[in-house]
Amino acid sequence: MSAVSSPAPQASSGARARTINRIVIYGLLALFAIFYLMPLFVMLVTSFKTMDEIQNGNMLSLPHAPTFAPWIKAWSEVCSGLTCVGMKGYFWNSIKMVVPAVLISTLLGALNGYVLTKWRFRGHILVFAMMLFACFIPFQSVLLPMATILGSLGRFGVTLQNATGFNFGLGNSTVNLVFVHVVYGLGFTTLFFRNYYEAFPTELVKAAQVDGASFFQIFRRIMLPNSLPIIVVTVIYQFTNIWNDFLFASAYAGSGDVMPMTVALNNVVNTSTGVVEYNVNMAAAMIAALPTLIVYVVAGRYFVRGLMAGAVKG
Amino acid sequence: MSTVAETQIKLTPEHDARPGASVRSRLQDLLPKIVLAPSFAATIIFVYGFILWTIYLSFTNSKTFPSYAITGGRAYQRLWRWTFESDPPSSWYTSITNMGIFGFLYIAICLALGLFLAILLDQKIRGEGVLRPIYLYPMALSFIVTGVAWKWFLDPGLGLEQTLHQWGWTSFHFDWIKNKDFVIYTVVIAGVWQASGFVMAMFLAGLRGIDGEIMKAAQIDGASTFQLYRRIVIPLLRPVFLSAFIVLAHLAIKSYDLVVALTSGGPGGSAWLPSNFMYEFTFKRNEMAVGSASAVIMLMTITAIIVPYLYSELREKSR
Numbered sequence: 001m002s003a004v005s006s007p008a009p010q011a012s013s014g015a016r017a018r019t020i021n022r023i024v025i026y027g028l029l030a031l032f033a034i035f036y037l038m039p040l041f042v043m044l045v046t047s048f049k050t051m052d053e054i055q056n057g058n059m060l061s062l063p064h065a066p067t068f069a070p071w072i073k074a075w076s077e078v079c080s081g082l083t084c085v086g087m088k089g090y091f092w093n094s095i096k097m098v099v100p101a102v103l104i105s106t107l108l109g110a111l112n113g114y115v116l117t118k119w120r121f122r123g124h125i126l127v128f129a130m131m132l133f134a135c136f137i138p139f140q141s142v143l144l145p146m147a148t149i150l151g152s153l154g155r156f157g158v159t160l161q162n163a164t165g166f167n168f169g170l171g172n173s174t175v176n177l178v179f180v181h182v183v184y185g186l187g188f189t190t191l192f193f194r195n196y197y198e199a200f201p202t203e204l205v206k207a208a209q210v211d212g213a214s215f216f217q218i219f220r221r222i223m224l225p226n227s228l229p230i231i232v233v234t235v236i237y238q239f240t241n242i243w244n245d246f247l248f249a250s251a252y253a254g255s256g257d258v259m260p261m262t263v264a265l266n267n268v269v270n271t272s273t274g275v276v277e278y279n280v281n282m283a284a285a286m287i288a289a290l291p292t293l294i295v296y297v298v299a300g301r302y303f304v305r306g307l308m309a310g311a312v313k314g
Numbered sequence: 315m316s317t318v319a320e321t322q323i324k325l326t327p328e329h330d331a332r333p334g335a336s337v338r339s340r341l342q343d344l345l346p347k348i349v350l351a352p353s354f355a356a357t358i359i360f361v362y363g364f365i366l367w368t369i370y371l372s373f374t375n376s377k378t379f380p381s382y383a384i385t386g387g388r389a390y391q392r393l394w395r396w397t398f399e400s401d402p403p404s405s406w407y408t409s410i411t412n413m414g415i416f417g418f419l420y421i422a423i424c425l426a427l428g429l430f431l432a433i434l435l436d437q438k439i440r441g442e443g444v445l446r447p448i449y450l451y452p453m454a455l456s457f458i459v460t461g462v463a464w465k466w467f468l469d470p471g472l473g474l475e476q477t478l479h480q481w482g483w484t485s486f487h488f489d490w491i492k493n494k495d496f497v498i499y500t501v502v503i504a505g506v507w508q509a510s511g512f513v514m515a516m517f518l519a520g521l522r523g524i525d526g527e528i529m530k531a532a533q534i535d536g537a538s539t540f541q542l543y544r545r546i547v548i549p550l551l552r553p554v555f556l557s558a559f560i561v562l563a564h565l566a567i568k569s570y571d572l573v574v575a576l577t578s579g580g581p582g583g584s585a586w587l588p589s590n591f592m593y594e595f596t597f598k599r600n601e602m603a604v605g606s607a608s609a610v611i612m613l614m615t616i617t618a619i620i621v622p623y624l625y626s627e628l629r630e631k632s633r
Binding site: 025033037058111112116121129136138145148186215240243262269270281282285286288293303 | 342345346347349350352353354356357358360361362363364365367368371380431434435437439445447448449450451452453454455456457458459460462463464465466467472473474476477480507511512515516519564567568570571574575578589592593596597602605606608609610612613616620621624625628
């Protein structure tokens, strides 16, 4: 702007226009910030209010007498359908599902990316393209066959249980969901690592080969130590996606005490016996939101990078 | 030196036929493929195999349980008939009409709002580091979670309407979420709220990638800020528009929990999208063949958008 700034007489009106301009810009930005923050704000303040205050007060006002009771009730007593044991069990279901699914899919993605960039073979582009396309499919198109297969595996698990006294995890909802999330997360994790390793100097790998390092030695000693940023991106992306998943969870673990957090929350909110306790519902929603929210606050930069990497392909 | 390295490195199986290669070293050479194989096999079976399976099921007359006798395209015929059944609307008619409304508005508003916010944020704003994460966080939360708040906010008896009544604007009326003709627009609002910050981030990255010299030159030539953006910046952002469109289009078609969390399907299923139609018909209404056929149609729609895009991206990459 300074390059085209006008001579002195008009400068003051130019400066005023610029000030107005700035005010408008900041005003708009603030307005949108309110728009984006509003639902979270409503959830947060409502979760600390008493039902009395909710019914007689304003949705947007801060709690007069903040209370933790809704949170405690949401954690240990709230009803999902007819079972009133709180969210804690479902929370752990989600944790038990997310941790192995994230670790396995990230490790496999790293190995796949490593092979697809540093150990190329004929057709590597096709293999990658096929895995990449899997990121985009509507999961409705695989939902039913997977349900059938998981059902049969479950029955086989029962047979094994009867024969050997151990079902090897077959028919266990958590194991099923881990499996499903690993399989349908592979496309993303492979994409992340492949694009990252693409830029990794191949000379280093070649030099290590000349020195006699094996496939896995190179992976462990050279690739992995240099992969921290992309590991963080992948772990966060997978964690968020798997924690937030609702479709698979409701199709394969949609009822009973095996539900992950999202399904349980949806049930809690839609349980319509008696008075709807909005404060408890909001507290339950906050509990479901906290893990991903914390990750976002702590490492939001990496989360955005993951989204970007998933958006700008190739 | 380099030739030695070359021969040692290019130990693809074709080269490996040379005599003297021990079993062990041949195994070493196959190792990369062995490592990749499980993932690739899983993709082939659980993605492509299952898609074929779903296509197969759509040509049977499966109801509650899969049946494997091909009975022809009855499911598709029914969907086709329902496509034109507008009065009273069939569930399928509602779902695809909603998809059209939702898809168009969601993509258009997200692109417009995302670009607008990115341009605002690109004006050397103080506090950008605070604002950006605020615009983007909805993408990190499940809509099952934020839907709880949205549902409340949009509820005429509790949320916005009630609040404005308390503030004295008693004639204010906003009951879209309970209105079968307007409920889909509340899904648009919530969807835009969730994804527009992400589109903003994509555009912002694009804006930051534009060469500052071009902008300066245009300013010296006397271009106004508006002209600068219309004539120079926005055309330069074309690749970002394309990526954002692809992302939004496939998110739109996959949208499922948005509708469930916000409206539980809406009054009489009036907020359904094809994804909800598929789930309901397959798992609740015991019309597995019809559900599969609708899944196939969803898949074909996404494929028509994604495959040309991936093809051009990957071809460009490999030159």
